[in-house]
Amino acid sequence: MYDPVELAEKLKKIVVRDDGRKYYRFRAARFYGGIATADCVGCCLRCAFCWSRAPLINPERVGRFYSPKEVLGKLDSIASKHGYSQLRVSGNEPTIGRQHLLKLLELVERTSYRFILETNGILLGADAGYARELARFENLHVRVSLKGCDPQQFSKLTGAEPEAFELQLTALQNLLDAGASCHAAIMREFAPPEKLGGLKQRLASIDRSLTQRLEFEYLIPFPHVIRKLVRRGISVKCESLRESIQKNR
Numbered sequence: 001m002y003d004p005v006e007l008a009e010k011l012k013k014i015v016v017r018d019d020g021r022k023y024y025r026f027r028a029a030r031f032y033g034g035i036a037t038a039d040c041v042g043c044c045l046r047c048a049f050c051w052s053r054a055p056l057i058n059p060e061r062v063g064r065f066y067s068p069k070e071v072l073g074k075l076d077s078i079a080s081k082h083g084y085s086q087l088r089v090s091g092n093e094p095t096i097g098r099q100h101l102l103k104l105l106e107l108v109e110r111t112s113y114r115f116i117l118e119t120n121g122i123l124l125g126a127d128a129g130y131a132r133e134l135a136r137f138e139n140l141h142v143r144v145s146l147k148g149c150d151p152q153q154f155s156k157l158t159g160a161e162p163e164a165f166e167l168q169l170t171a172l173q174n175l176l177d178a179g180a181s182c183h184a185a186i187m188r189e190f191a192p193p194e195k196l197g198g199l200k201q202r203l204a205s206i207d208r209s210l211t212q213r214l215e216f217e218y219l220i221p222f223p224h225v226i227r228k229l230v231r232r233g234i235s236v237k238c239e240s241l242r243e244s245i246q247k248n249r
């Protein structure tokens with residue numbers, strides 16, 4: 001088991017250089033009705049259902065460093081080409097490299113784009129100051145993707161210490177306390193009714209809107225994802241997989 005905050009510190013030395021951050025891809029994506037996407041390198045979790053491979057396992061070997069200005073330039077050109085009004089950083093964990101992200105958001109704030117920050121929330125839960133810094137950006141929305149419904153399931157799915165589950169919920173608390181726009185998401189396949197009820201109660205105890213706006217995301221059943229789940233002894237019902245395949249079409 002590992003401490004994801006410690007892992008993030010180690011990764012920072014690999015994927016952050018001055019105000020640059022490593023990215024491995026820039027692309028147009030269909031999510032959110034169309035969004036220009038920068039895929040960063042390096043994540044502080046090791047989710048069994050993660051589709052990312054080399055950027056997660058070999059951050060030293062993948063991608064190259066981009067300054068915030070270069071990232072915005074790439075995203076802007078994709079968005080202009082496709083007529084998108086939204087930008088995001090995704091792929092791995094965007095909150096590793098705080099100064100880079102904040103500088104990027106400062107640049108985006110001078111445009112008319114809406115920015116969606118997709119995060120596992122670990123670093124925003126570990127430091128309320130980080131959430132406060134994000135809250136000053138008016139065109140930012142944060143999507144915290146929860147990895148499981150409770151500490152035990154979180155640990156089984158990510159291999160991280162179960163205590164770190166709380167950091168994800170604290171991230172939502174910190175963001176809301178700071179006045180940031182945010183919502184929570186969870187993977188449908190790992191939110192069975194007997195666990196989902198408990199999670200919804202926890203979310204409602206932070207803020208009722210989190211339960212009302214809880215988003216379900218769906219496993220992308222790539223062969224390497226299925227193999228990883230099997231290796232870790234995590235089963236997914238065939239019925240759920242069928243639903244995932246349909247949702248990802």
Ligand code: SF4
Nearest residue numbers: 043045047050092120
């Ligand atoms: S938090 Fe996201 S990027 Fe990181 S391992 Fe989990 S699914 Fe992959």
